[in-house]
Amino acid sequence: MTATVGTPLARLEGPAKVTGAARYAAEYPQDDVVHGWIVQSPVPRGRLNAVLADPTADAIAVLWHGNAPRLEPADDPELDVLQSDRISYRGQPVALVVAETLEAARRAAQVLQLDITAEEHDAVLRADHPGLYTPEQVNPAFPSETASGDVDAALAAAPVTVDVTYSTPALHNSPMEPHATIARWAGDDLTLYDSNQHPSGIAATVAGVFGLEPERVHVVTEHVGGGFGSKGSARPNAVLAAMAARVVGRPVKLVLPRQAMFSLVGYRTPTIQQIRLGADPDGTLTAIDHAAIGQSSRILEYAEQTAVVTRHMYAAPNRRTGHRLLRLDMPTPRWMRAPGEAPGMAAFECALDELAEKLGIDPIELRVRNEPAAEPEGGTPFTSRHYVECLRTGAERFGWAGRDPRPRQRREGDWWIGTGVAGAIYPTMAQPSTARVRAVGDDFEVAIGAADLGTGARTILTQIAADALGVPVDRVRVRIGDSTLPKASVAGGSSGSASWGWAVTGACRQLRETGGDEAVFDTTELIEKQETEGRHAFGAHFAEVRVDAVTGEVRVSRLFGMYAAGRILNPRTARSQFLGGMIMGMGMALHEEGVLDPAMGEWMNHDLAGYHIPAHADVESIDAAWLDERDDQLNPMGSKGIGEIGIVGSPAAIVNAVWHATGVRVRDLPVRLDKLLCAD
Amino acid sequence: MTRGFIRHFPGNLSEVKLIVNGVEYEFDLDPRTTLLDLLREHLGLTGAKKGCDHGQCGACTVLLDGRRVNSCLILAVAQQGAEVTTVEGLGTAERPHPVQRGFLDHDGFQCGYCTPGQICSAVGMLDEVKQGRPSAVTTPGDDLLSDAEIRERMSGNLCRCGAYPNMVPAIRQAAGE
Numbered sequence: 014m015t016a017t018v019g020t021p022l023a024r025l026e027g028p029a030k031v032t033g034a035a036r037y038a039a040e041y042p043q044d045d046v047v048h049g050w051i052v053q054s055p056v057p058r059g060r061l062n063a064v065l066a067d068p069t070a071d072a073i074a075v076l077w078h079g080n081a082p083r084l085e086p087a088d089d090p091e092l093d094v095l096q097s098d099r100i101s102y103r104g105q106p107v108a109l110v111v112a113e114t115l116e117a118a119r120r121a122a123q124v125l126q127l128d129i130t131a132e133e134h135d136a137v138l139r140a141d142h143p144g145l146y147t148p149e150q151v152n153p154a155f156p157s158e159t160a161s162g163d164v165d166a167a168l169a170a171a172p173v174t175v176d177v178t179y180s181t182p183a184l185h186n187s188p189m190e191p192h193a194t195i196a197r198w199a200g201d202d203l204t205l206y207d208s209n210q211h212p213s214g215i216a217a218t219v220a221g222v223f224g225l226e227p228e229r230v231h232v233v234t235e236h237v238g239g240g241f242g243s244k245g246s247a248r249p250n251a252v253l254a255a256m257a258a259r260v261v262g263r264p265v266k267l268v269l270p271r272q273a274m275f276s277l278v279g280y281r282t283p284t285i286q287q288i289r290l291g292a293d294p295d296g297t298l299t300a301i302d303h304a305a306i307g308q309s310s311r312i313l314e315y316a317e318q319t320a321v322v323t324r325h326m327y328a329a330p331n332r333r334t335g336h337r338l339l340r341l342d343m344p345t346p347r348w349m350r351a352p353g354e355a356p357g358m359a360a361f362e363c364a365l366d367e368l369a370e371k372l373g374i375d376p377i378e379l380r381v382r383n384e385p386a387a388e389p390e391g392g393t394p395f396t397s398r399h400y401v402e403c404l405r406t407g408a409e410r411f412g413w414a415g416r417d418p419r420p421r422q423r424r425e426g427d428w429w430i431g432t433g434v435a436g437a438i439y440p441t442m443a444q445p446s447t448a449r450v451r452a453v454g455d456d457f458e459v460a461i462g463a464a465d466l467g468t469g470a471r472t473i474l475t476q477i478a479a480d481a482l483g484v485p486v487d488r489v490r491v492r493i494g495d496s497t498l499p500k501a502s503v504a505g506g507s508s509g510s511a512s513w514g515w516a517v518t519g520a521c522r523q524l525r526e527t528g529g530d531e532a533v534f535d536t537t538e539l540i541e542k543q544e545t546e547g548r549h550a551f552g553a554h555f556a557e558v559r560v561d562a563v564t565g566e567v568r569v570s571r572l573f574g575m576y577a578a579g580r581i582l583n584p585r586t587a588r589s590q591f592l593g594g595m596i597m598g599m600g601m602a603l604h605e606e607g608v609l610d611p612a613m614g615e616w617m618n619h620d621l622a623g624y625h626i627p628a629h630a631d632v633e634s635i636d637a638a639w640l641d642e643r644d645d646q647l648n649p650m651g652s653k654g655i656g657e658i659g660i661v662g663s664p665a666a667i668v669n670a671v672w673h674a675t676g677v678r679v680r681d682l683p684v685r686l687d688k689l690l691c692a693d
Numbered sequence: 694m695t696r697g698f699i700r701h702f703p704g705n706l707s708e709v710k711l712i713v714n715g716v717e718y719e720f721d722l723d724p725r726t727t728l729l730d731l732l733r734e735h736l737g738l739t740g741a742k743k744g745c746d747h748g749q750c751g752a753c754t755v756l757l758d759g760r761r762v763n764s765c766l767i768l769a770v771a772q773q774g775a776e777v778t779t780v781e782g783l784g785t786a787e788r789p790h791p792v793q794r795g796f797l798d799h800d801g802f803q804c805g806y807c808t809p810g811q812i813c814s815a816v817g818m819l820d821e822v823k824q825g826r827p828s829a830v831t832t833p834g835d836d837l838l839s840d841a842e843i844r845e846r847m848s849g850n851l852c853r854c855g856a857y858p859n860m861v862p863a864i865r866q867a868a869g870e
Contacts, residue, residue: 023797028786030805031793031812033740033779040739115734116725189744189752189806189853238742238806239853271745467804467854589800589856596855621749621851629844632857 017476017486018650021585025472025491026236026465035236038208039193039268046195047073049257049267050118051249052108052125053276057342057614058134058311060098061107061127070112070121074261077108082256084222090312091345092222094249094256100129101311102344103614104276106249111257111265134342136614138308140178140285145306145337148316152352155321159390162331164289167300171291175368179288179360180681183607183616184281186349187626188466190238191271192278196254197264204231207251209244211503213462216496218247219255232496237466241597242348243278244466245505250277275619279347280607282307282317284356288364291331296374296382298329303361306337310345314338317346318353322661323361325549326438328385342614348505350597351657354439355664359601359682362435362665367678375418376434376669377404393546397644399577400436400551407575408434410638411555420676428559430570431674437552437662441511441579441653442545444502445537448516450478452530457482459491459520462498463513468656469586470509476583477514477650481521491517499533507550507654510582511647512536518649548646550578550653554595554662556670565686567603569633569667576639579653587655591637594659600627601660602667603683707770713738714782722770729753729764732779740780740809744851751850754810754817755779761817763849780809783816791870792816795863803854811850815864818846822868838868 029035054061066075081095094106108125112118135144148157168174195206203225209215212232220230237244254267269277284307291300305319320334349355369376381401387394408414416432417423423430448461459478465471471491479486492498502512519534557571574595581587604625607616618624637659644651664682671677671684677692706721713736720735729746732738732755741764744752748763755764756778764777784790792815795801802808822837830845831837843861852860 024800024802026805027797027802028789030802030808031780031789031796032784032786033738033781033809034786035805036739037742037806039743040733042737114723115730116723120725187853189750189804189851190742191744237804239804241853268743271747271749467802467806469803585800586803589803589854589859592858593803593855596857597853620747621745622747626851626853627855627857628851629847629857629860630841632844632855633840635858 016480018480018582019580022472022476022486022583024469024586025475037190037236037238038206039195039266041195041206043195043197043264046264046266047111047113047261048115048118049254049265050110050122051106051253051273052110052122053273054100054103054105054107056100056129056131057103057136059100059129059131061100061129063128064108065126067124070124071117072110072112072121074111074257075108075125076257076260082259085224087218087222089246091249092218092247092252094252102276102342104273104344106253109253109257111261134614136341136343136609137611138283138285138339138341140306142339145339148314148336148338151316151318151321151336155318158335159324160333161390164300164302164331164333167331168289168291171299172294173292173371175290175364175371177288177364177367177680179286179363181284181356181359182682183283184349184601184605185275185607185624186241186243186278186280187624188239188241188243191269191274192244192248192250193268194251194254195264195266196258198258201225202229203255204233205251205255206233208237209234210237210240210464210466210505211245212464212494212496213500214503215247215251219251222252223255233494234464235494237464240466241350242352242505245348245503248278271621272619275616276344279345281349281352281356282346284319286319286360288361290364290368292368292372294372296372296379298327298383300331301327301329302333304335305357308339308341308343308346310343311340313345315346319357322354322357322438324390325388326436327383328389332389350594351439351660354661355601358437358661359664362662363668366433366669366672377408377413380404380436388547391546393544395547396646397642398551399640399642402640403551403553403575403577406640407553407555407573410575411573413555420673427562429562429674430557430559431670431672432555432557433666433669433673435554435662435665435669437554437658439507439550439654439658439661441548441550441647442506442508443511443515443540443648444508445540446501446512446516447499447533447535448513448520449499449531449533450520450524456488456490457484459489459517460498461493461501461513461516462496463493463501463509464504465493466504468504468509468590469583470504470513472586473510473582474513474517478517478521481518482525507656510652511654514650514652515648550576550655550658552576552658552662554666556666558667558670558674560671560674560689565689567671567684567686569599572599572635572663574637574659574663576637576658577642578639578655578658579642579644579647580651581639582650582652588637590655591659592635594657595635595637595663596627596632598660598663599631599667601682602664606683709770709773711772712776714778724768724770726769727765728767728769728772731769732764738779738781742806742810744807751814752807752810754814754850756813756817759820761814780812783812791867792864795867798866799859799863801860801863802856807850807852811852811860814847814850815867819868838865
């Protein structure tokens with residue numbers, strides 16, 4: 014048998030997706046279905062006293078805290094929907110309207126009158142806010158602060174220093190498929206067709222809210238139109254749909270309008286990051302200090318791990334990282350592709366570029382000179398680290414050699430041209446999961462409650478199973494996307510393939526060894542025994558930009574990512590994921606910005622016209638490549654996560670290239686043309 | 694805080710006849726029904742996707758009398774007698790349309806949610822090119838199917854997964870068939 018892992022097998026659901034046959038959450042036909050529409054708070058803080066429904070509107074039900082069924086308190090207070098009169102952010106669901114048709118539901122929601130007592134609010138993150146505090150932990154459970162050596166003394170003694178503050182804006186996940194749920198009850202059994210990244214997790218959460226045993230809730234998640242972190246846990250739509258379905262005794266379909274997603278499904282926190290670096294004239298770092306500020310809501314502490322990435326990246330004897338948080342009358346920020354790493358590295362890799370400029374050292378050489386032999390904090394050996402090789406090989410492929418280090422040197426017509434580089438890192442994780450394999454005639458059915466958000470999970474798991482069973486892929490059928498299947502971890506943290514592939518490998522090998530009809534494999538014990546430090550994927554990003562000397566328009570002429578990310582299980586889907594991450598990073602560098610209206614406590618540009626995600630015309634020459642990295646300490650496949658690393662380095666590479674083109678350091682992302690023009 | 698009232702729709706239904714993927718239908722519709730909601734909620738043709746409902750993302754793109762449109766911006770009752778082609782009407786898994794085949798061959802999608810709209814848009818776009826219609830980046834004498842042209846002409850269809858680089862060769866391949 015020739016191995017299929019490592020070959021570019023086309024996505025198995027491809028034909029269904031290109032013909033419109035693939036069903037997403039809101040697309041399951043239901044007899045007697047009715048439609049829900051969320052009414053959101055128009056004020057950021059206050060109390061809802063009463064609602065007054067228009068009797069001429071055809072609502073079947075109007076639910077609000079005055080009449081909604083009582084729920085069990087959830088771990089995530091945002092799921093305690095319609096349980097209290099308290100309004101904690103603009104956009105919070107304060108009522109739910111149910112009607113026979115979508116048109117009627119939308120209309121009834123529009124004309125619902127809200128009697129609200131508004132209160133003073135505070136929506137602006139700033140570095141001198143007296144409410145800033147140090148959280149105990151940052152996402153998911155890292156210490157908020159670390160320190161070793163004497164950073165202040167080392168900085169005072171360093172011949173060359175950089176002390177810069179970078180800021181990154183609020184960013185919105187914006188998957189193309191809005192969060193959606195169809196809820197249907199049969200007695201105390203609840204079925205949810207729901208768009209999410211974790212079917213069994215959603216089932217457990219919703220069961221808890223309704224006081225049910227987890228097996229009473231069945232979550233179906235066959236196809237997911239992207240999530241990028243925003244569908245990692247249950248969102249209010251799942252609970253509201255289930256609540257409404259119970260009240261009206263009919264299936265309820267609830268799809269979030271695009272505008273509602275900007276406040277209801279999480280976003281990437283804005284950050285303010287002070288980075289201080291001390292170095293010897295030869296480029297050896299003597300001190301690293303990374304202090305990050307982020308925000309959260311009144312109802313939930315989400316503290317993003319913005320500076321944690323700096324703990325793993327470069328050597329320096331004196332080092333400190335820390336986080337402070339501000340709670341505001343704003344929606345709760347949550348995971349968005351590479352939470353922590355993306356904004357942290359966007360700032361840090363730009364600061365490092367500033368240091369290279371000051372030292373007069375090539376930015377690649379500066380990085381190479383500070384390559385650590387082991388984890389810079391704690392000293393755990395790396396299972397594999399080929400960061401320097403990524404920089405060197407990438408530089409060769411990109412054509413870095415001979416680059417004039419001086420900014421604002423290359424002009425072609427109206428365009429200033431520049432190039433930039435930035436490193437990338439993403440932790441390699443695996444989370445406990447269980448898989449089952451059954452022999453069905455000559456074929457095999459593999460079952461695991463995973464979710465394919467467009468990552469290629471279904472395809473890769475089929476390849477992994479085929480190899481482990483020693484059969485061709487066409488004899489393997491993989492079932493995923495259902496909470497009644499063996500329990501899988503969340504499709505997040507770039508850990509899906511490692512976590513689920515490990516369980517699938519275990520089950521298939523066991524079946525082969527025992528020769529039975531069925532095998533079940535749970536990785537919990539194996540994973541709990543694993544070291545968690547010293548496991549990362551690495552990468553280097555290279556960008557060439559051109560900046561219009563007249564208008565300040567920035568175009569990314571070339572973008573290249575070179576990765577060392579373990580064994581690449583499917584080069585076809587892997588390349589797509591790398592490129593997708595890099596393109597989202599381009600959006601972070603140049604386009605994307607949740608613009609706050611402080612008076613209303615609202616993201617003003619809360620739709621896809623005002624919040625620009627990269628479009629076809631924004632992407633010119635782009636490519637990704639990878640080293641043939643072998644690492645047998647991680648999991649049976651030797652794989653590292655690849656879903657997020659693309660967004661970790663590409664923003665800084667582009668911002669550094671903009672500086673090289675123009676001589677302007679833009680330290681508040683995104684790089685808008687006005688920031689370049691006003692700098693002149 | 695009070696919101697204004699707009700007179701409630703009195704409930705009269707409107708008759709409309711449409712030909713969808715070659716099949717003739719007659720509907721009694723709430724006149725507020727968009728073409729997209731008609732397809733998805735009334736006909737079960739869920740290939741056309743709702744990404745924004747405001748004409749900003751292109752996921753709902755279908756062909757209306759042969760031209761690509763955002764079906765979320767079109768009221769169904771205003772299209773009496775029109776012919777609508779959705780992604781379901783272009784091809785099947787066994788016999789895909791050349792654009793569908795191109796997307797399969799080049800991995801022109803990831804999550805797949807924008808894909809039907811991208812495909813319908815590409816079909817409409819290729820027809821526009823065939824008619825010699827210029828785009829915002831065209832200068833006379835240009836190749837209307839250069840990478841820059843394809844990207845410009847497809848920019849009304851957003852893809853958050855960032856599958857754009859693979860869609861360009863997919864569309865070019867289809868154009869050659």
